[in-house]
Amino acid sequence: MLYTENKPMDEILDCLGDEQNIFLLACNGCADVCETGGEKALSAIKAELEKAGKNVTSTLLVDFLCNKMLVATRLAREMDKLKRADSILAMTCGVGVQAVSKVVDKVVHPAANTVSLGGLQGLWPSDERCQACGDCALDYTGGICPITFCAKSLLNGPCGGAQDGKCEVDSEKDCGWQLIYERLEKLGRLENLQKAYKPRDHSKMLPAESLRKTSFYDLEK
Amino acid sequence: MKLVERFKQSKCVITCEVGPPKGIEIEKVIDELVPLQNKVDAFNVTDLQSSVMRVGSLATCRLLKDRGLEPIMQLTCRDRNRLALQSDVLSAAVLGIENLLCLTGDHPTLGDHPQAMPVFDLDSVQLLLAVKALMDGKDMAGNDLEGRRPQFCLGAVVNPGADPLEPQIIKMQKKAEAGAQFFQTQSVYEVDKFANFMEKVKHVKVPVMAGLVFLKSPAMAKFMNANVAGIHVPDAIINELAGVEKEKRVEKSLEISARLIKELKGLCQGIHIMSLGWERHISTVLEMADL
Numbered sequence: 382m383l384y385t386e387n388k389p390m391d392e393i394l395d396c397l398g399d400e401q402n403i404f405l406l407a408c409n410g411c412a413d414v415c416e417t418g419g420e421k422a423l424s425a426i427k428a429e430l431e432k433a434g435k436n437v438t439s440t441l442l443v444d445f446l447c448n449k450m451l452v453a454t455r456l457a458r459e460m461d462k463l464k465r466a467d468s469i470l471a472m473t474c475g476v477g478v479q480a481v482s483k484v485v486d487k488v489v490h491p492a493a494n495t496v497s498l499g500g501l502q503g504l505w506p507s508d509e510r511c512q513a514c515g516d517c518a519l520d521y522t523g524g525i526c527p528i529t530f531c532a533k534s535l536l537n538g539p540c541g542g543a544q545d546g547k548c549e550v551d552s553e554k555d556c557g558w559q560l561i562y563e564r565l566e567k568l569g570r571l572e573n574l575q576k577a578y579k580p581r582d583h584s585k586m587l588p589a590e591s592l593r594k595t596s597f598y599d600l601e602k
Numbered sequence: 603m604k605l606v607e608r609f610k611q612s613k614c615v616i617t618c619e620v621g622p623p624k625g626i627e628i629e630k631v632i633d634e635l636v637p638l639q640n641k642v643d644a645f646n647v648t649d650l651q652s653s654v655m656r657v658g659s660l661a662t663c664r665l666l667k668d669r670g671l672e673p674i675m676q677l678t679c680r681d682r683n684r685l686a687l688q689s690d691v692l693s694a695a696v697l698g699i700e701n702l703l704c705l706t707g708d709h710p711t712l713g714d715h716p717q718a719m720p721v722f723d724l725d726s727v728q729l730l731l732a733v734k735a736l737m738d739g740k741d742m743a744g745n746d747l748e749g750r751r752p753q754f755c756l757g758a759v760v761n762p763g764a765d766p767l768e769p770q771i772i773k774m775q776k777k778a779e780a781g782a783q784f785f786q787t788q789s790v791y792e793v794d795k796f797a798n799f800m801e802k803v804k805h806v807k808v809p810v811m812a813g814l815v816f817l818k819s820p821a822m823a824k825f826m827n828a829n830v831a832g833i834h835v836p837d838a839i840i841n842e843l844a845g846v847e848k849e850k851r852v853e854k855s856l857e858i859s860a861r862l863i864k865e866l867k868g869l870c871q872g873i874h875i876m877s878l879g880w881e882r883h884i885s886t887v888l889e890m891a892d893l
Contacts, residue, residue, distance in 0.1 A: 537727035538773035541761035
């Protein structure tokens with residue numbers, strides 16, 4: 382299981398910007414345990430979005446958003462509603478956000494930060510990796526993680542060392558920043574890259590011990 | 603003197619790169635540079651170039667200054683976190699260093715200690731912003747610096763040969779907004795492509811210095827083509843170099859470099875020479891290029 386915490390509503394609204402029609406997608410796996418996903422949290426976030434004047438075009442609960450096949454199949458049934466939405470707000474871990482981004486050409490905003498407490502995503506042994514940095518940047522990078530896809534975990538663009546789209550560290554590995562660039566270009570969001578992204582807060586990699594006393598971790602004791 | 607003053611004199615600014623030795627016999631490295639004092643505006647001292655352990659940039663910069671040469675301290679994010687980086691910036695100010703070139707740095711796996719921990723706590727844009735904040739009297743945590751403020755001329759790098767180029771240009775603009783006052787580029791051998799690049803970065807109103815690595819042999823050119831991102835030596839140049847007898851190769855190489863400099867200097871605001879051990883030839887090349 383991966384542990385997640387809600388991003389502050391202000392940050393979420395800032396990410397949504399002018400987008401009015403929001404498709405709300407929540408994970409019913411680990412995120413349900415953490416109360417960042419699941420039915421209750423879904424209703425709560427829906428209410429908050431509506432209070433802020435947003436139109437929630439649709440809500441969807443999927444058992445494990447990290448399971449790309451499952452996500453693709455479930456979203457295929459919602460195609461019309463998805464088309465009407467400006468973006469997707471995904472209530473899930475970093476792996477879930479990346480899996481959703483991989484299967485739909487829509488902007489996907491993370492609603493949660495994934496906290497560094499170890500553990501694995503629910504189901505799928507996928508390419509999408511999450512280092513549980515506690516300060517999810519997937520909103521700005523179009524759903525491809527700069528922390529895990531870039532060998533230097535750079536937050537402000539490519540280092541200039543990539544050759545033919547491959548990383549300077551491993552010529553078989555794609556340059557994460559090239560993938561991010563191509564993805565943002567496709568989404569029409571290249572302007573995301575123009576602002577200087579803040580330095581990481583590494584203290585978020587040292588979460589309080591009390592976090593382990595959540596219902597899930599209590600089972601281990 | 604801050605390099606930015608040189609650009610104001612609207613001349614072609616010349617910098618060259620100095621690689622500190624692996625070992626402590628630094629005197630001969632510096633002795634070789636002293637005759638260039640009046641020909642080269644400033645000397646970039648690399649910061650463990652290619653992630654190979656050696657004498658540091660800060661100490662070498664100070665030694666250059668003591669001999670009357672203007673240093674540019676290169677500072678990378680590869681092996682220092684924000685505490686060490688900010689502290690080294692203050693140390694540089696204390697030691698009278700006036701020019702800082704802020705880079706992300708190569709990954710340690712490319713160097714001679716591939717087991718080392720890659721740090722990259724900051725990236726080049728964030729480093730520029732952190733130095734800018736120090737110059738405004740604040741550290742990254744927002745604490746006030748005591749007393750007078752450090753003042754630097756800040757530089758950054760850009761790779762005009764990167765493919766795709768657009769993300770490089772976006773990042774270049776970010777670096778300019780973060781406080782970069784000049785740019786040095788990866789080595790350029792295709793003048794037309796460079797002219798095209800300069801056209802595309804017109805909106806970035808910061809001086810650009812075209813980089814040039816002296817080509818010592820056709821093999822070196824081929825190696826760089828295969829292994830160095832953004833460098834492309836055209837076949838015409840490789841054949842030109844390969845076409846002369848071995849004894850005449852140095853002469854030919856210098857001729858090629860001088861020709862490239864002559865063509866590049868009109869397109870940008872300066873030339874950055876990476877001589878890689880051929881420091882003794884810099885003076886000749888500059889004369890051949892009428893500089």
